[in-house]
Amino acid sequence: GQQLNQSPQSMFIQEGEDVSMNCTSSSIFNTWLWYKQDPGEGPVLLIALYKAGELTSNGRLTAQFGITRKDSFLNISASIPSDVGIYFCAGQQGGSEKLVFGKGTKLTVNP
């Protein structure tokens, strides 16, 4: 099946630092979504992207839909301890409501 390559697998940063993570695929996607999952909870939608080249922000989070439609990145600026969690990218192809998920980026923020 389709796969999304998400990197890095984990990150250890200091509070206040900026963070960047990305997802790539060999296939084209029509929608890119970024989720965050806290321990013991379900993934929570952070940002949804619908157009190639689209750049969307949600507070300190910024995500972009790659121009080739095969990649997306998520940036977090000025990280804080509550940013800790696992971040997942997800892609959706045309003609289906199915999402393909990346394996996640585990973020640790040291105070």
Add this chain to the structure above:
Amino acid sequence: DAGVIQSPRHEVTEMGQEVTLRCKPISGHDYLFWYRQTMMRGLELLIYFNNNVPIDDSGMPEDRFSAKMPNASFSTLKIQPSEPRDSAVYFCASSSPELGANEQFFGPGTRLTVL
């Protein structure tokens, strides 16, 4: 607004027993998805429904797994008989593309442990 509701939150059972997981989607959402999450395989789509009708069950691992959606506000995922390798967190999610978005909203999950 209430989000996606799942029950139970935790289930511990013995191999061979029947397990039933329950989900109430967000009111007005006409798509419902069942996922399984494990460390090894990540988030996997098992099956999804549109207007209570199963659309794609290609992710259901085997005949021991079955899912139903008798009405717009309730769905079940059943495993019979359960096996230790079924241990995972099972998520239900819902979405409503007619509202102009394809975003899926997840429930809190059911952590299943099969001994």
